[in-house]
Every structure is written in structure tokens, then in C-alpha cells.
Amino acid sequence: MDMLLNRLKELTNNKYFQCIQCGTCGGSCPYGAYTPYTPRRMILAIRLGMVEDILNSNAQWLCTACQTCTSRCPSRIQITDGIIPALREKSLLEGKVPEELSTALINIMRYGNPFKESPMKRDGWAKELDFEVPTMMKKKSAEVLLLPECFGAYHRRCKQATKALAKVMKILEVDFAILGREERCTGDHVRLCGEFALFEDLMEKNMKVFRKYEFKYIVTHDAHAFNALKNFYGLNVLHHSQFLHDNLEKLKGMFNELDYTVTYHDSCYLGRKNGIYEEPREVIRSIPGVRFVEFKRNRENALCCGAGGGGIWLDSVMREFVKVRPAEDRVREAKEVGADVIVTGCVLDIPMFEDALKVTGLDGEIVVKDIAELVLEALEGG
Template identity: 50%
Template sequence: MNSREILESFEGRMREFIDGENFKKCIQCGICGGSCPFGFYTDFTPRKIITATRAEIVNEVIESNAPWLCTSCNLCTSRCPSKIPITDALIPVLRELAMNYSHPPDELGQALTNIHRMGNSFGESNKKRTKWSEGIGFPVKVLKKGEHVEYLFIVDDFGSFDLRGQEITKAIAKLFRILGIDFGILGEKEKSIGDHVRLAGEFGLFEEIAKSNINEFKNYSFEKIITMDPHAFNSLKNEYPKFNFSKDVIHYTQLIDERLNEIKKILHPLNYTVTYHDPCYLGRKNGIYDAPRRIIESIPGIKFVEMYRNRENSFCCGGGGGGIWYDSYIKKYVKVRPAEERVLEASKTGANVLLVTCPIDAIMFEDAIKVTGLEGKLKVMDISELLLESIGKGV
């Protein structure tokens, strides 16, 4: 396919998205490139990508590192004065074209193949989805068809199969148990929710995943879906309704925040100085900033300090949009990964604990702490783990 045909394909796909044609309104201000975690390393910032469309050289963009050096953090989109849907349309469309006409990172291809074949990005048997619940000390309800619970707990891939993610899943489930929350999981019937698939430009696979999951959900009775992964939360809340899905979806911190008066009664002092990282898809994408902070501030003895970049200006961990799948590809182009930059920023606050509410953040930051020599100085904890420790001090 020649450059003109690729441009026409790009423009045609962009027209299919809400506000997609806004890319033609780009005023070349450069805010996007200045906001981007990879702005210094990418061959084409969003501004330059749009310049390339005007010069009819989109083919050069899809052959470059630009489609893949994007964390889908949504910072450029949130700041764009022309309201161009960079994160949800521009970059995924380029990635779709790159997968069709160029060569995507090998690790990305493997993750997508695993999801298509096995229902999860790890390529594991879905029978292992409940492994996190082993040794938890109480039975975790795996729903049978027609069975009712108040909350369907969607764990997603990293909470199910990654060892660090499993620790966080256990902590959240224990909090649910302590609060008497009626919840259940799908076990081996759960499949990847697919947010990274969508952001990677595999729109057809994402639609297939979403429709399959929605059909599976119909086999059970529940009031709300509760998630631990902000990416799963985002897709279920904002993308699945496009396929006639209408259930309420919440992140676990929202539920804990609602029950804070109950949990405060069993909390005991901890001697930590903590800072909190706003996940891109909990904070900037979905506006949930205050619930995690109220939880942190409810724990006695805790000193809470903010990082310079917080709330809507939070700096990405680098794992979103499939980035966690092809970290080795990113390392070829980047001297300091976003996660490394972020843990150094956290350390400068004087905090000895970096709090997160996303399993991918925990995974990325713990690796970054090793690389930056901060082991023993900065510890990564999910808010659920901090709460459990505070509760345990009184046991």
C-alpha cells in the first residue's frame, strides 16, 4: 500500500471516532509533545504525527517507534486545546495501521495471541485464575450460573496471574471479608477485560472480548461490578456500554471510601511517611482523586506528602496501553523509563512508602526501585495492603 492509500485509511478510521476529525484542527501548539513521558525519545510526537498527515507521510510514522512509545496516559489528550482524541483514537489507529503494514513489538504480538487463544495475556490456563485465593484463610465464592451476589469482583489478568498482583488481590479480598461485603468471582470463566487490547489498536479483538464477557456476565445475578485494576474499570465503565452493557462499575477504593466510618474503628497507628501515585485510568481518565486520599488520611500515624506531579498532572508508570507487555522494546529507545523517573520523584518527597491503587503500577514501580538503587529506602504498597497492616496492628 502506498503512502496516499495509508493516509486515506488513517483518515477514514479517524472519522469513525467521536471527535476523530478534530485532528484536522490541530494548531501545532506542541503541548502534547511537552506533556508526553516519551516526548524526548519518540520519532513523532502527536503534533508531528499530524504534520505528517498533512505531508502525506503517515507511512513513515507507522514504520517508526512513535506508535509504540506511547503509554496511553491521556495527559496529552486532557491538555489538548483542540480536543483531539489522541489517546483513544489517534494512537490506536496508528497502531492498527502499524500492525497491518509494519512490524509491532514481538512481545505485543505474543500478548495479543495469548488473549485470543487463552483469554489472558499471560498465556496461562484460565483454571489458574483462582490461584491467588489459595491460603487466604476463607472460601472465596466462585459464582455458579444464576447465583446472586451484591458485587461481582473482576480481578483481570495482572491480579490473577502476576505474583505481585496476586498479593494485592488477596489484600482487597480480605478487606471485603472484614467489611462483610457480599462478593464473588467468575474463576476460570473470567477472561481479560481487554483495555490494553483496545489501546494497542486491536479494535476487532477488543469488540470480540467485550461481547463475549458481556454474554458471560448475563449468566449471573449481581448489583455492581467492582474492580481492582483501573484499566478494567475504565473499559467496563466507558467502553463496554458501547456494546449494550449497563451495569454499574466501581473501583475498590470507592467502596472502601463509602465504608470508611466502619473501617476507621478498627485501624491502628502506623509510622510511615507516604506519598500516593494517581493511576492514569483511575485519576486523569475517570476523575477519582479524593477517595484514595480520604482512605490514606484516615489511617492514624500516617504522614501523607504529595508528589509535585499529582492528581490530573500525575506522571505515568509507563505500563499502560500495552507498555508493560513490551518493556524490552521501550528500553531500546529510552534512557530513563517513566517508572524510574516517578520513583525518584516519590523518593524526593521524603516518603518511605509509595502508595498505589493499580497492580500494574505496583509491578512497574517495584522494578524501577531496583534499577534506581532505592531498595530499602522506598517501598511500594497498594492502599489495601496499608489498610490491612493498620488493622493487623490491633490483632
């Protein structure tokens, strides 16, 4: 208990004491109506010494770390980065971990990725390209370090987005390289799951690799990797939407017309957490022929895809509480505003929304594309 309280004090800067029990968090939570413990109720239970009740309810796992509660909290309490991981840490220490998540965390610890894939195959995606993507090991220095992160490196669908981004870089004649087999998970989900020791360990190992090579900045299309590298590793990192935006003048001259009605999904760790709203929109809007429509809930009020904070490995826990997953609600919203393409800024969004399209039967009507995929399409001509 003392450890939990110390962790809470540390992660929330003592602010959790200041909760005025207003309930903004609960009303804002995508799972607010289903969870036995909204963040407010968690704080109240902690105050009343009823932590075990929270942990036994499993509510601490019913959080996709979407940051909506935190960004709206009038007392500025770090709920997502503080209260939830602190409770999860206690849960982990007591051995109460959902199995799927536990497997993912063990895999990350052992293999540097959650899929139990060989680290040797981390650059497998690059081998599928018709040009060579240089590794830092060979090149030693490059202007840009492209970081695909675990999903972008191994996941069947997410790899496509990574390849598209690499192709765009090639077209732009960017001097870039990858870490290849030296890369390992950056650990943002690990941190949000309360595995602080593993996160520290990953950070230490990754920093050793980063320090070996010279590069101006990192580019990643994984919003969580972006968040970790920017706010915890303290590195110079660009999200790929920022990178595309920086090269927009050059790109504009090369774009072909596309015939899409596009809506853009604000990823939690681009928007709410890191304030990146306009760059991806400007990139999309500058493609000729594209009709841009907004989701009803957009920018800081966008709905989460459900993958964050380990959510992608917590589906079975979610199922205990929720009938409709947030991603399903989200794709219906896309339909409501008349989009035929959902453009995303985080690789995790792609499998989440593609799954949701199948569940809702909208898979014939709407497709999901990473912003790099859309840009590549415009460059290569529809």
C-alpha cells in the same frame, strides 16, 4: 490509508482536523524528548501523507497511553484513545508489531490472559486464602462482583493485592463473589494497542458472562479494567479505592496506627481519564499515624508508571529510545518528597515501581503497596 483516515475520523469525532499544531502534547508527553514523532508531529505527518514514516519509526509504540496529552490538548483531540490506536491498528495490519506485544495479544486471544496461563488457574490466588471465595457459578448472585483482571489474578506480586482486597471485603462482611475460570481479559490495553477486533470479541464474550449473573456492581483494583468496564462496557463498576471510600466510616473504627510517610501515585486511568483523585487520598489520610505527602507532580499532572496501553509489553521498544523509564523518574520523585511508601491505585503500578526501585537502588528505602494492602495492614495492625 483510507481505513486509517476513517478510523481517525471515527475515534476523534473529526477533531484531529482541528489540530492547531501548538505542541502542548509533545511538551506533555513523558517520551516527548525521545520520540521522533510527538502526537503533534504525527498529526502533521498524517496531513502530509507521510504515515509510513511514522510507522517505520516505531514511534506509535512509544506511548504508554497516559492521557496527559489528551487531557491538556486545547483542541480536545482524542490522541490517546484515537490517534495512537489508529496508527497502531495500521501497524498491526501491516504485520509490524513488537514481538513481546504480539505474544501478549496472541495469548489474550487464545487464553484470555497475556501470560499463556490456563484459564482454569484464574482463581488460583483465591485458593491461597484461608477462607473460601465463592464463585458466581455456584452462587448465581452477589452484591459485589470482584474482578481481579489478568495481572491481579496471575501475576505473582499483583496477586497479593487481590488477596488483600478480598480479605478487606471479608472483614467488611461484604457479600461478594468472583467469576473464577469464567473471567477473561477485559481488553483495555488491547483496545489501546489498536486491536479493535480482539477488543470487540473480548467485550462480547465478557458481556455474555456478566449477563448470566446478578450483582449490584463490580469492584476492581485494575484501573484499566475499571476504565473499560465503565466507559466501553457501560457497566456499574467501582474502583476499589471508591469501594473503600464508601466503607470508610466502618473501616475507620477498625484501623490501627501505622507509622509510614505515604505518597499516593495517581494512576492515569483513575485520575486523568476518570477524574478519581480524592477518594484514595481520603482513605489514606484517615489511617491513624500515616503522614501523607504529595508527589510534586500529582493529580492531573501525575507522571505515568509506564505500563499502560500495552507499555508493560513494550519495554524493548522503549529501550530503543529512552534511557530512563518514567517509573524510575517517579520513584526518585517519591524519594525527593520524603516518602517511604508509594501507595498505588492500579495493580500494574506495583511491578513497574518495584522494578524501578531496584534499578535506582532505592529498594531498601521505599516500598510499594496497593491501597488495599495498606488498608488491610491498618486493619490487621502494623
